[in-house]
Amino acid sequence: MEVPEWHSWPQKSPGSGEEELVPAGEGLMFIGGPFLPVLAVGFGVWAERPEQSCVHFLLHRCAGGGCSLWISVRQVRFGRRRLLLVAYVSTLVLGLASAASVSYVMFAITRTLTGSALAGFTIIVMPLELEWLDVEHRTVAGVLSSTFWTGGVMLLALVGYLIRDWRWLLLAVTLPCAPGILSLWWVPESARWLLTQGGVEEAHRYLLHCARLNGRPVGEDNLSQEAVSKVAARERVVRRPSYLDLFRTQQLRHISLCCMVVWFGVNFSYYGLSLDVSGLGLNIYQTQLLFGMVELPSKLLVYLSVRHAGRRLTQAGTLLGTSLALGTRLLMSSDMKSWSTTLAVIGKAFSEAAFTTAYLFTSELYPTVLRQTGMGLTALVGRLGGSLAPLVALLDGVWLLLPKLVYGGIALLAACTALLLPETRQAQLPETIQDVERKRAPTSLQEEEMPMKQVQN
Numbered sequence: 001m002e003v004p005e006w007h008s009w010p011q012k013s014p015g016s017g018e019e020e021l022v023p024a025g026e027g028l029m030f031i032g033g034p035f036l037p038v039l040a041v042g043f044g045v046w047a048e049r050p051e052q053s054c055v056h057f058l059l060h061r062c063a064g065g066g067c068s069l070w071i072s073v074r075q076v077r078f079g080r081r082r083l084l085l086v087a088y089v090s091t092l093v094l095g096l097a098s099a100a101s102v103s104y105v106m107f108a109i110t111r112t113l114t115g116s117a118l119a120g121f122t123i124i125v126m127p128l129e130l131e132w133l134d135v136e137h138r139t140v141a142g143v144l145s146s147t148f149w150t151g152g153v154m155l156l157a158l159v160g161y162l163i164r165d166w167r168w169l170l171l172a173v174t175l176p177c178a179p180g181i182l183s184l185w186w187v188p189e190s191a192r193w194l195l196t197q198g199g200v201e202e203a204h205r206y207l208l209h210c211a212r213l214n215g216r217p218v219g220e221d222n223l224s225q226e227a228v229s230k231v232a233a234r235e236r237v238v239r240r241p242s243y244l245d246l247f248r249t250q251q252l253r254h255i256s257l258c259c260m261v262v263w264f265g266v267n268f269s270y271y272g273l274s275l276d277v278s279g280l281g282l283n284i285y286q287t288q289l290l291f292g293m294v295e296l297p298s299k300l301l302v303y304l305s306v307r308h309a310g311r312r313l314t315q316a317g318t319l320l321g322t323s324l325a326l327g328t329r330l331l332m333s334s335d336m337k338s339w340s341t342t343l344a345v346i347g348k349a350f351s352e353a354a355f356t357t358a359y360l361f362t363s364e365l366y367p368t369v370l371r372q373t374g375m376g377l378t379a380l381v382g383r384l385g386g387s388l389a390p391l392v393a394l395l396d397g398v399w400l401l402l403p404k405l406v407y408g409g410i411a412l413l414a415a416c417t418a419l420l421l422p423e424t425r426q427a428q429l430p431e432t433i434q435d436v437e438r439k440r441a442p443t444s445l446q447e448e449e450m451p452m453k454q455v456q457n
Contacts, residue, residue: 080124080127080128080189080190080372081128081184081187081188081189081190082189083120083124084120084121084124084125084128084184084187085181085184086120087117087118087120087121087124088177088180088181088184089177089181090113090114090117091114091117091118091174091177092174092175092177092178092181094110094113094114094117095110095114095170095171095173095174095177096171096174097110098110098111098114098170099167099168099170099171099174100167119379119383122359122379123372123375123376123379125145126142126145126359126360126363126375127363127371127372127375128187128190129141129142129145130142130363130364130371130429131190131191131368131371131429132188132190132191132210135426135427135428138360138364139303139306139307139360140303142356142359142360142363143299143302143303143306143356143360146299146356146359147296147299150292150295150296150299150352151292153288153291153292153295154288154289154292154293156173156288156292157285157286157288157289157292158289159172159173160284160285160288161285188206188209188210189202189206191203191206191207191210194206242373243373243377245370245373245433246370246373246374246377248433249433249436249437250437251436251437252366252370252433252436252437254420255365255366255374255421255422255436256374256377256378258417258418258420258421259362259365259374259378259421260377260378260381261413261414261417262315262319262358262378262414262417262418262421263358263362263378263379263381263382263385264381264382264384264385264410264414265319265385265410265411265413265414265415265417266319266351266354266355266358266382266385266414267355267382267383267384267385267386267389268385268386268388268389268392268407268410268411269319269322269323269326269347269351269354269407269408269410269411269414270351270352270354270355270386270389271385271386271389271390272326272389272392272393272403272404272406272407273322273326273344273347273348273351273407274291274348274351275389275390275393282341290345291345291348294345294346294348294349294352295348295349295352297349298318298349298350298352298353298356299353299356301318301349301353302314302318302353302356302357305317305318306357306360306425307425310423310424310425311357311360311361311364311423311424311425312361312418312419312421312422312423312424313419314353314357314361315354315357315358315361315415315418315421316415316416316418316419317415318350318351318353318354318357319350319354319411319412319414319415319418320411320412320415321346321347321350321353322347322350322351322354322408322411323408323409323411323412323415324408325343325344325346325347325350326343326347326404326405326407326408326411327404327405327408328343329343329344329347329404330401330404330405330408351411354411358378358382361421361424362374362375362378363375364424364427364429365421365422365424366430366436367429367430367431367432367433367435367436368429368430368431368432369431369432369433370433385410389407392406392407
């Protein structure tokens with residue numbers, strides 16, 4: 001869910017019919033049409049056509065989707081915590097390399113690879129959180145963690161406004177990865193993954209520590225090292241999951257196909273609104289700050305809604321709100337800019353709420369043995385939707401309102417599809433494929449505290 005670093009293009013000068021170059025800091029300039037930047041990375045102006053910029057954005061998003069798939073597969077072998085470290089270190093190194101770029105080609109490659117590394121964060125952190133939390137705290141933890149993302153979005157507007165030199169700006173937004181790497185010292189590995197790798201002692205130590213933190217009594221029978229060893233032995237004799245398992249059974253196939261449509265619609269409408277900044281009448285810093293500020297009430301909306309209305313209705317409702325905001329903007333005339341801006345902000349809030357719900361909802365739908373695999377697949381499809389969003393913006397040459405119509409139509413389709421998914425509110429996380437097919441999850445609290453029990457891997 002990265003916030004795109006796109007800038008609205010200046011309008012043509014009145015009466016001249018010519019486009020103007022707009023300086024954006026030393027060595028960085030923009031020219032010409034909606035959202036499409038032209039970089040002069042300290043070594044001359046480089047210009048590209050809108051179609052070329054959109055293709056570059058498409059390749060960047062697809063690279064991130066490919067990285068999500070790779071990470072979801074490798075987590076089975078290397079674990080959540082280790083790959084989270086790889087994502088952090090890769091982002092730090094590539095971010096520093098992009099700040100030191102000596103050519104546009106080097107800059108483009110390093111920024112694309114940086115985005116690919118960042119793709120691993122969200123599909124690692126959310127499942128790792130859910131696997132350590134009970135039903136009562138899953139919602140608040142999921143929404144709270146996404147609130148820090150919103151804080152970063154707003155802080156980026158301030159940092160970008162204060163630091164106009166692009167090299168120092170890249171350093172400023174990259175260096176926070178260093179304390180992030182240090183924080184991994186206190187992040188526990190998934191106990192379930194440790195058992196699949198034979199790490200019985202470490203998993204047992206994490207589980208005991210978790211039980212003590214939660215004030216739960218630890219008996220000799222339910223959490224002894226011998227009991228954990230039996231679970232580990234059971235898990236090691238069964239084959240590892242694959243992407244084909246997402247489509248082998250009827251219920252999982254239904255969940256996977258619906259989630260793919262939902263994630264495509266969420267990303268497509270989110271980036272369609274995020275990139276449509278030229279019609280708001282604001283500069284890039286005001287737009288960034290405004291879009292960050294509207295995400296705060298959307299987090300509160302998600303928290304209250306998923307607790308009372310459930311995940312499914314929240315997902316469908318937020319997508320429907322996005323679609324209605326986009327559709328209503330079609331009815332606004334050109335002299336109603338204030339109303340159009342208001343609707344754009346409302347649509348952005350709903351699309352962000354849909355994004356937050358999608359991460360929480362999808363993580364709860366898939367069983368433990370396929371959770372990471374399912375998140376990787378849906379993230380890939382979602383990034384495909386985000387990749388196509390700027391390409392659809394080019395349809396304004398056919399009809400000025402066509403892009404908004406497409407964005408709203410896809411969001412409406414995703415909203416209807418979300419209603420086909422099963423509800424997960426107050427439900428234990430499913431552990432096996434059989435749990436999903438029986439449309440029920442483990443009900444024992446002891447099973448949730450040690451989610452590896454009875455898991456096939």
